[in-house]
Amino acid sequence: MAHTRITRTAVLTFEHISEVVRAVGLDRFMDDIISGLSCAGANLDPEATVVLERSGFQYTKPDVGLIEWMPSMELGRAVGIKTVGYHPTNPTQRLLPSVMSTTSIHDTSTGQLTALVDSTLLTALRTGAASAVVTHILASPEASVVGIVGAGAQAVTQIHAISRVRQITRVIAFDTDPAVSATLASRLPLSVPVTVVETAAEAIALADIVCSATTVDIGAGPVLPDCGYLPHVHINAVGSDFPGKVEVPVALLRAAFVVPDDPPQCIREGESQQLELSELGPSLPELISNAGQYEHFQQEISVFDSTGWSLEDLIVAELALDHARQLGIGMFIDLQSTPTDPYSPYEDVLG
């Protein structure tokens, strides 16, 4: 079996990703994602970068769940496709995260799969980082109190990411499961006082910044109160990612400056399901590109409708791959190859 070209696929498993993040340092890795997103958003050239809306399968058997794909392309270089599963019963029934995902990266010269990256941690990180980018632009510069509604895995990366752009002095946390909010402090990578409260209203009352990240059932939302917010509150709503699932009351959205990460996707499955396209503010890249223009919203109510933007996944996967390459972390698999004669598909089989 002679092969003129062996094509190597880089694989980063969850252990490799952890190793990379430990080696780089969690704070620096988060900072890199935040600046990577800011940079990509500010320099987005629609001729060179194509970001598609995700699509996928949604189902109610065996349990409610979905499997979707989130594609983006840097023209002339790479296509990234993150495949993500969202299965809200995973943590309680299977001791698995509700969101599990992998990102595949393909060379646009050859079609080869150049890399496969476990993206469960990376997705949590980039979701935090996206909130940090928007929080940096839209939250009060003096914002210091973070209110949490939904204290699971996403809350951890939200608080961590926000701590990189604002000086957090206090977290006030609510979860429908008190056992979850009780452990939030111990799961954070920073030292900050966490007050556990019994209602969402208490969590948001003193908050300069609110993060909602719940697994509320379809049709059961919203989870945030209608009123009782500080007049300058910035809300990162990261839980909506499914038609019918919402966290923010429509009256609050209507009163707020709303930034959808990906407008058509947000209209379909984000908080913006409750709005018309004309009621939305700028998209995430538009906000980043014209940040100065929106600074006055730091003193008003703003909502980041974060459904997950496909380009975030390509950026964070390539960041992890770059660090892994430099650190010598990861494995390579001879996944795809070619017979000596590309016209002879059976060469290896008959040879």
Add this chain to the structure above:
Amino acid sequence: MAHTRITRTAVLTFEHISEVVRAVGLDRFMDDIISGLSCAGANLDPEATVVLERSGFQYTKPDVGLIEWMPSMELGRAVGIKTVGYHPTNPTQRLLPSVMSTTSIHDTSTGQLTALVDSTLLTALRTGAASAVVTHILASPEASVVGIVGAGAQAVTQIHAISRVRQITRVIAFDTDPAVSATLASRLPLSVPVTVVETAAEAIALADIVCSATTVDIGAGPVLPDCGYLPHVHINAVGSDFPGKVEVPVALLRAAFVVPDDPPQCIREGESQQLELSELGPSLPELISNAGQYEHFQQEISVFDSTGWSLEDLIVAELALDHARQLGIGMFIDLQSTPTDPYSPYEDVLG
């Protein structure tokens, strides 16, 4: 780092696939795919099996190419997504096959990636098998002469697959590159006389069954002659997979009974681009389900518009995985996992 659940992803590289096919036997493996497709087509329950049209990125830089994804779901069990690159300059410029692909399989209970399978050979095999399924139904029972237009990699699996459903006594082959048609006989897994001819008209003149599998440029087709066919010819047109790329003249299509594998996809990028939806015959699964009803077309001109049906990829990948499991072939990667506490995304990083 304590993990309550390590999730193993089965990986089949090109070498594992070759090993499986060698162990099972090429003919038996092809027969298994042919009967797997026939069976799936005959029993297709739209409530249980969801096949989506492919979508993807098409581009002209650095060269003309595309990267697409082809998703299908067996409800309550698995989602399969084949990601495929088509880069027609691969063989001449990079010694790589023009079509390279991998299939990922996801568990619909958890979202986990259960398998990653190199699908370059499997795609060629299932494309052959799909033609064999249709040829079995629509070609004359006495068909014995196969005319080939485009003698590259796909021609090999077309001829092989057809040989499993009809007694082939002769192949007449044309390729725009005489060096390619000259080696066709040596690349086949069966012994059959191959006559190399200098025009497509000669390749089809005596053929009971024609296979067109070319990399004709967008806008440069068709490649098959308008006329000169036997009155009962069955044509498997497997090359069209890109808007603007066609192999069969529209007059011939209009005169023929046309079976699109996936009608909306064929209308968009197959031979059926040249037709209205109302001019199409039954889809591949409809043809299989009602084969008896279409038997009289064995004596008339018929065209199989084969663009690639997503379910074919799930079937062939799972067939390979089943054989691999039984044979103990393949590797497992601990790709995705979970911290002890699914609410603690940083557990491994900080631990």
